[in-house]
Amino acid sequence: MKNENLYNYILGIADNSLILGQRLGELTGHGPSLETDIACTNISLDLFGQVRSYFQYAAKIAGDDRTEDDIAMLRKERDYKNVLLVEQPNTNFAYTMARQFLFDVYHLAFLSELQKSTDLTLSAIANKCIKEVSYHERFSSDWIKRLGDGTEESKVKMQEAIDGLWTYTDELFHQTEADKAMVAEGIGVDVTKLKDAYYARVNEILEEATLEIPESKWFQKGGKEGIHTEHMGYLLAELQYMQRAYPNMEW
Amino acid sequence: MSKNWPLWEIFVRSKNGLEHRHFGSLHAADAEMALENARDVYTRRNEGVSIWVVESKNITASNPEHNGEMFEPAQDKVYRHPTFYDLPDEVKHM
Amino acid sequence: MSEEQIKNLEKQFEERIARDEKIEPKDWMPEKYRKTHIRQMSQHAHSEIIGMLPEGNWITRAPSLRRKVALLAKVQDEAGHGLYLYSACETLGVSRDELYEQLHSGKAKYSSIFNYPTITWADMGAIGWLVDGAAIINQVPLCNTSYGPYARAMIRVCKEESFHQRQGFEIMIKLANGTPEQKDMAQDALNRWWWPSLMMLGPTDAESIHTEQSMKWKLKRKSNDDLRQQFIDQTVPQAELIGLTIPDPDLKWNEERQSYDFGEINWDEFWQVVKGHGPMNKERMKARVNAWEEGEWVRDAAMAYAEKKQERKEKQVV
Numbered sequence: 001m002k003n004e005n006l007y008n009y010i011l012g013i014a015d016n017s018l019i020l021g022q023r024l025g026e027l028t029g030h031g032p033s034l035e036t037d038i039a040c041t042n043i044s045l046d047l048f049g050q051v052r053s054y055f056q057y058a059a060k061i062a063g064d065d066r067t068e069d070d071i072a073m074l075r076k077e078r079d080y081k082n083v084l085l086v087e088q089p090n091t092n093f094a095y096t097m098a099r100q101f102l103f104d105v106y107h108l109a110f111l112s113e114l115q116k117s118t119d120l121t122l123s124a125i126a127n128k129c130i131k132e133v134s135y136h137e138r139f140s141s142d143w144i145k146r147l148g149d150g151t152e153e154s155k156v157k158m159q160e161a162i163d164g165l166w167t168y169t170d171e172l173f174h175q176t177e178a179d180k181a182m183v184a185e186g187i188g189v190d191v192t193k194l195k196d197a198y199y200a201r202v203n204e205i206l207e208e209a210t211l212e213i214p215e216s217k218w219f220q221k222g223g224k225e226g227i228h229t230e231h232m233g234y235l236l237a238e239l240q241y242m243q244r245a246y247p248n249m250e251w
Numbered sequence: 252m253s254k255n256w257p258l259w260e261i262f263v264r265s266k267n268g269l270e271h272r273h274f275g276s277l278h279a280a281d282a283e284m285a286l287e288n289a290r291d292v293y294t295r296r297n298e299g300v301s302i303w304v305v306e307s308k309n310i311t312a313s314n315p316e317h318n319g320e321m322f323e324p325a326q327d328k329v330y331r332h333p334t335f336y337d338l339p340d341e342v343k344h345m
Numbered sequence: 346m347s348e349e350q351i352k353n354l355e356k357q358f359e360e361r362i363a364r365d366e367k368i369e370p371k372d373w374m375p376e377k378y379r380k381t382h383i384r385q386m387s388q389h390a391h392s393e394i395i396g397m398l399p400e401g402n403w404i405t406r407a408p409s410l411r412r413k414v415a416l417l418a419k420v421q422d423e424a425g426h427g428l429y430l431y432s433a434c435e436t437l438g439v440s441r442d443e444l445y446e447q448l449h450s451g452k453a454k455y456s457s458i459f460n461y462p463t464i465t466w467a468d469m470g471a472i473g474w475l476v477d478g479a480a481i482i483n484q485v486p487l488c489n490t491s492y493g494p495y496a497r498a499m500i501r502v503c504k505e506e507s508f509h510q511r512q513g514f515e516i517m518i519k520l521a522n523g524t525p526e527q528k529d530m531a532q533d534a535l536n537r538w539w540w541p542s543l544m545m546l547g548p549t550d551a552e553s554i555h556t557e558q559s560m561k562w563k564l565k566r567k568s569n570d571d572l573r574q575q576f577i578d579q580t581v582p583q584a585e586l587i588g589l590t591i592p593d594p595d596l597k598w599n600e601e602r603q604s605y606d607f608g609e610i611n612w613d614e615f616w617q618v619v620k621g622h623g624p625m626n627k628e629r630m631k632a633r634v635n636a637w638e639e640g641e642w643v644r645d646a647a648m649a650y651a652e653k654k655q656e657r658k659e660k661q662v663v
Contacts, residue, residue: 022405025413028420029401030632032640033256034394034428035277035288041421042291048414055410069409093643139287146280149653150646157642235405242408242466249524251408251466251516254648255442258435275498276432278441280647281654292425296505315372 003061006119008081008178009188010061011071012224013114014054015082018072019232020103021047022239023090032093039139043100046132053125073243077236078226081176085168087223087232091161094147094154098161101140105201106172106194108137113189122187141205148209155210162206163214170219172198257306259285261293264301271303279304362562367493370436378562382492383437385564387444390430391455394448395629397423399463400472408466415512416469422505429498436494449634457615458541460623467520467527467534473513475535475542475580481506482576483546486566514583521587528588535584536592543607544615546573552612577605 001007024044031037055068085103090096111133114126147158173195175183182188203213222228242251256278262271274293279285285304293299313321329335338345346354355375361368368374397420404420407413431441447453458476463469484506487499520531547553547569559565567575577596584591595608617623 025404025417028404028417029394029397029424030636032636032643033278034424034431035279035284035292036640036643038421038424038428039287039291041417041424042295045414045417045421048410048417052410052414072410093640142283142287146284146647146650147643150648150650151642153642154646154649238405241406246408246524246526249408249527251412251519254645255440256644256648258432275429275501276435277428280644281651284647284651292428295421295425312371315369 001062005178005181006187007058007061008176009182010054010058010122012081012176012178013110014051014058015080016086016103016107017047017054018051019080019082019235020086020099021045021051022235023086023088023099024096027090027096036093040096043136043139046129046136050125050129050132053128057121057125069243073240077228077232080223080228080232080236081226082223083168083171084220084223084229085165085171087228087235088165088168089231091164092157094157094161095164097140097143097147098158098165100136101144101205102162102165102169102202103172104133104137104140105205106169106198107133109194109197109201110189110191113194117188118186144205144211145209148206148211158209159211162211163216166214166216167218167220169198169202171221171223174221174224176224256280257308259289259304260307260310261285261289262303262305263289263293263299265298266300271301274298276307282306359561362491366491367496368491369493377558378492379437381558381562381564382495383434383439385559386430386434386495386498387439387447388454388456390427390434390444391448391453392459393423393427393430395455395459395633396476397427398629398632399459399461399625400469402463403466403469406466407469412469412516419473419509419512422509425505426498426502429501430495433492433494433498445637449630449637451621451630454619456545457618457623458538458545459629460618460626461537461541462625465530465534467517467530468538470513470516470520470531471534471538473509473511474517474583475513475538476545477506477510477513478580479542479545479576481510482572487564489563489566491563517589518587521589531587532589535589539592540610540614541618543573543577543610544612546576548612548615549610574604577607581605 021044024040024047028037028041028044031040051072052068055071058071059066059068083103085099088095088099108130111126111130115123115130117123117126144158147154149155173191175190175192179188179191183190206213220229257280258276259279259282260276261274263274264271274289277285277288277292279288282304285306286302289302289304290299294302354373358368358373358375358378368378400416400420400423404413404416407416431444434444435441444453448455463472481503484499484503488496488503490496490499517531517535520527522528550556550568550570553569556565556568581591581596593608595606597606598604599606618626621627
């Protein structure tokens, strides 16, 4: 492939939306209230919409006959490059919202930089997505505050979720080889530069939510290199089920 | 304990130039949540450009039992309508 | 109020409905009208909410991204429809929580068809095509029902519902025109969903208890049997078009009636499922009760937060 770095770079971005969208999709019909259910499904739909834009572009770059669905559903686990954060399960609503919030703050900052990409397709996608993600970030940070500063019980649960997921935040700012190449070409975003603003914003919301900012300095990584947590295999088993069980068919 | 989320009435302006119209209701813990929920419940198909939310308990409604005294007195005030006035046919555009 | 006064009010009330006037929440209404409406609207709402589960079952496994977003949007719509209908119930002075309580305790009914399992992807097609098809036949006349909030909710529901059936039929077309394995999958789904879909239009007129009153109040415009005939007559040609076979050996065009004759429906099975002995009754209820119970701390927290915020605001003003 001529543009292998760009291809991998796009997949790195899109996989985050794909896996998070899939996680949120699991919740449809099981939310804490009808209204919240509808809201979470909306976020899932936004993310899958983004995924399709990215993968359609990636398929074009690949230049062979692969489709968005081949890319989404027919890779091996090691070839998915999403961060570990987004594959973490819906342990309870606090985890779901904490995962969303910790990703949204990053996602928003990332897209606002990606808008400046010299790759016009990517900057156009970023331009469209940023409106959706601004909303996600407001929605999830509102819930962090509600649950953090709600009841005794919700505070404990939200703190547990933040503590549990904190270890996956640092990976958001790791650079892959494709990242470096794309930054050099003015196409990609230098994620290392997003880190300070990220923690500033996250901490601001946590404080407002009367939550403790975790002190742990030990962080997990690997997703961007395709080394995932054990949750990932099961998620992919569902995502890929039809394409694997009935190969080469149209749906 | 369990205190239920109160009911809110949702008004949506479909596009600029039109008034906000009552679209329905939903439950939310506070006004911000009511706005967010209204956005997701009532404007998923591009139905709106502006949303008002009002907690249902804050609406004062007229009582249909008083409809006679409330609304019927307006029925015979035909002089409030242009058709009440006779004009010669030659007068146009009035 | 004296008995005579009530009789008089009832007479006026029935006349209003006969004149096609709408009844609004604060209007005087016979207690039976109120109760019947709460029952029918809440059953309808419950059906939407329970109906999310069999389809939600395939969201994570949808075979393509295009199918996945369509299915997500469809199941989300069902949540919305449930919400519109619960809201319509609330105008009659019963809260959503009370209605949930009735559902969770098994007191309230919902459409039995959702007690069947969705075991293949083709079931998503069959549900959209047949179950939504039957639902639309039931629902369109309700856009004109006598109770204003119900009619308004139904107008919104029907408008949104129109993509659901197309979505399902498109899935079936694709399968029917696909590989032999896909075609088998489609036929198998049709075999399993056909009869429950016919049952969905309700017991035969002879056994239906509410019909006459419901007709008067425009809660029903046609009898169950008429609706069923309409559904069969419109669906059979659709099946033929895509080369699938309706699983009824007695199905035959009747030239004289200009309608299809069809075989005996297994009403025994219908009543068993209604009574809770369908394959998925327990699982469906468990899923709803779990969602509600596990959501309690979330709803409480949001309420507590809203109250704190309100207090802080009031203090600032002082």
